[in-house]
Amino acid sequence: GESVGLHLPTLSVQEGDNSIINCAYSNSASDYFIWYKQESGKGPQFIIDIRSNMDKRQGQRVTVLLNKTVKHLSLQIAATQPGDSAVYFCAENKRGGATNKLIFGTGTLLAVQP
């Protein structure tokens, strides 16, 4: 069945370091993979997405890497800041027909130490 899961439930990093959050997926038919960030007490917030035919996509301070061979997705955050502390979810989106929906992984808590 479809599933998206995370390797590390908690990641603690020092302010200024780079962070890498990992995610494994099982559905090779997904069209897009997406990262969301959820700060305490708030709803999830879109960070970046990547189409399934791409390997890498960069945004502002973030890079998403997709390895389809091993069905692995990662989010790299450069120069991590205290404001980056949040739960990070990977999600997949398989579009088409009546099945367009985001399937979220279990989440990784990123704790940034000052």
Added chain:
Amino acid sequence: DSGVTQTPKHLITATGQRVTLRCSPRSGDLSVYWYQQSLDQGLQFLIQYYNGEERAKGNILERFSAQQFPDLHSELNLSSLELGDSALYFCASSPGLADNEQFFGPGTRLTVL
């Protein structure tokens, strides 16, 4: 602030009761999505409406129903509530039918006693 509003912010009710959660999407967004977030199930997609019509369904229980009105606001109705329905319920909106970027509201925390 995402521009999506949800009411109420908190809701406490008893088992067997029925509640209605309300969502107003961002101005101009035609899609509304409902999600349930619980500790043991994570963030689960429930249902999507686009311009008044149901377009996608997830793991939504038969006791739950939703609708989107002509002014595009949406309501999620939860009936015959059980303890396990206690969760955060999020509404999200987006302009189109298949957007990866969805704008989430602040959520409604439902507690069933």
